[in-house]
Amino acid sequence: MKHFVLFIATIASLVCIGCSSGKKEAAETKTVGTSTSIEGDSTLYGLACDGCTDSVLVFLPGKGGDPVTYDIINATMKRRVIGKPKVGDWVAVILNGENPRKADMVIDLDELKGTWVELVKPTRREQVAALDLDEEAKHIQDSIVESLMKPVEIGFSLKRHYTAQPFGRRFRNTTSDTESPVIFPSPKFYTEWHVVNGKLVLSISERVRLEHSDSTKMMVVGHDTVDFILMTKDSLRLKFKDGERGYYRKNQ
Numbered sequence: 001m002k003h004f005v006l007f008i009a010t011i012a013s014l015v016c017i018g019c020s021s022g023k024k025e026a027a028e029t030k031t032v033g034t035s036t037s038i039e040g041d042s043t044l045y046g047l048a049c050d051g052c053t054d055s056v057l058v059f060l061p062g063k064g065g066d067p068v069t070y071d072i073i074n075a076t077m078k079r080r081v082i083g084k085p086k087v088g089d090w091v092a093v094i095l096n097g098e099n100p101r102k103a104d105m106v107i108d109l110d111e112l113k114g115t116w117v118e119l120v121k122p123t124r125r126e127q128v129a130a131l132d133l134d135e136e137a138k139h140i141q142d143s144i145v146e147s148l149m150k151p152v153e154i155g156f157s158l159k160r161h162y163t164a165q166p167f168g169r170r171f172r173n174t175t176s177d178t179e180s181p182v183i184f185p186s187p188k189f190y191t192e193w194h195v196v197n198g199k200l201v202l203s204i205s206e207r208v209r210l211e212h213s214d215s216t217k218m219m220v221v222g223h224d225t226v227d228f229i230l231m232t233k234d235s236l237r238l239k240f241k242d243g244e245r246g247y248y249r250k251n252q
Contacts, residue, residue, distance in 0.1 A: 038194050038196045038201070040196070040197070041194075041196045041197055042094070042095075042197055043092045043093065043094060043195060043196065043197060043198065044059070044061060044062075044092070044093040044094075044095065045061075045062040045090070045091070045092055045093075045109075046059050046060045046061040046062040046063075046090075046091065046093070047059070047060045047062075047088060047089065047090060047091065048060075048085035048086060048087060048088065048089045048091050048108075049067050049087060050087050051069070052085050052086070052087070054072075054073075054076045054081075055071070055072065055073050055076070056069050056070065056071060056072060057069070057070045057072050057085060057091070057093070057103060057106055059091070059093060069101075070093065070095075070101060070102060070103040070106075071099075071101055071102045071103070072102075072103050072106055074102070074104070075102075075103055075104055075105055075106060079229075079230060080104060080105040080106070081105075081106045082105070082106065082107040082108065082112075082228045082230070082231045083106075083107065083108025083111035083112065083231045083232075084108065084111070084232075084233075085106060085108045086108075089108050089109075089110040089111065090108075090109045090110045091106055091107060091108055091109060091110075092105075092106070092107040092109055092195045092198075093105070093106055093107075094106075094197065094198045104198075105198045107195055107198070107228065108231070109195065111231065111233070112158060112195075112200075112231065112236075113158045113159060113160070114157065114158065114249055114250075115155065115156070115157040115158075115167055115249065115250040115251075115252055116155045116156060116157075116158070116167075116236050116247035116248070116249060116250065117153040117154060117155035117167055117168065117247060117248060117250045118153070118154065118155055118245060118246060118247050118248070119151035119152070119153060120151060120152060120153075120154050120185040121149055121150075121151050121152075121185075122148060122149055122150075122152070122182035122183055122184045122185060123182060123183050123185075124149075124181065124182055124183075125180070125181050125182060125183055144181060148180065148181065148182045149182060152168060152184060152185060153167070153168050153250065154166075154167060154168035154185050154186065154187040155167045155168060155187060155247055155250065156187060156188075156190045156202070158193050162192055162193055162194055163191065163192060163193075164190040164191055164192055164193045164202060164203070165190070165191070166186075166187040166188065166189050166190055167187065167250065168185075168186070168187055188202075188204050188224070189204060189205050189206065190202045190203060190204060190205075190224075191203055191204075191205040191218065191220065192205075192220065196225075198228070199225050199226060199227055199228070200225075200226040200227075200228060200238065201223055201224070201225050201226070202223065202224045202226065203220045203222075203223050204220065204221055204222045204223065204224065205218050205219060205220050205221065206218070206219065206221045207219075208221070224240060224241075226238045226239060226240055227239040229244060233249070234248055234249045235247065235248050235249070236248075236249070
């Protein structure tokens, strides 16, 4: 957390100087860490500067130094520029392995932050479907079920300091939940997010009972590693292990 705060403070001061003047930094300027501590991450982090187009990214490194201009023509053509970097946006850059002046992928992390939701329909409870009813009772039951089969918004919020939060989760069961003929969807309980080597990594947490204790604690129990497909101002498409999903931005 200290490294993150130092990163933000340093970048805030550099963006006004480095992006506009391009002059050498003073010798006493210290190198700051990247915005993630994930081992094996080769992503570069920094700020987008004035001069960014569909062909080039003018990038102020988070580790300090002068702005660097990267060729992003191929990345743009291959739809590997995720979002539309604007001056001052926090971005992640994956460099080309053969040409360090080319970027294979650019992700606008400021644009990525926010609440993303999809519409998901409830599912019919199996016990209800298996009931042996006469024709009239079955018709009434089907009408009730149909009235409840309305899509609901579920998703996740990506926030500052790499924290995440589920959206649309039903935190406690009620009598009406257990008696309902349909099962309402519930999102995974994401609590952290990172971008690692061009992929979105979402950490899943659960409340776990501590050994030899009656106490419980929220702990990370797994991760979803997701590919970026497309991101615009109001839409996000991701590829999970079980297929692609489309989200829209929820303004709160």
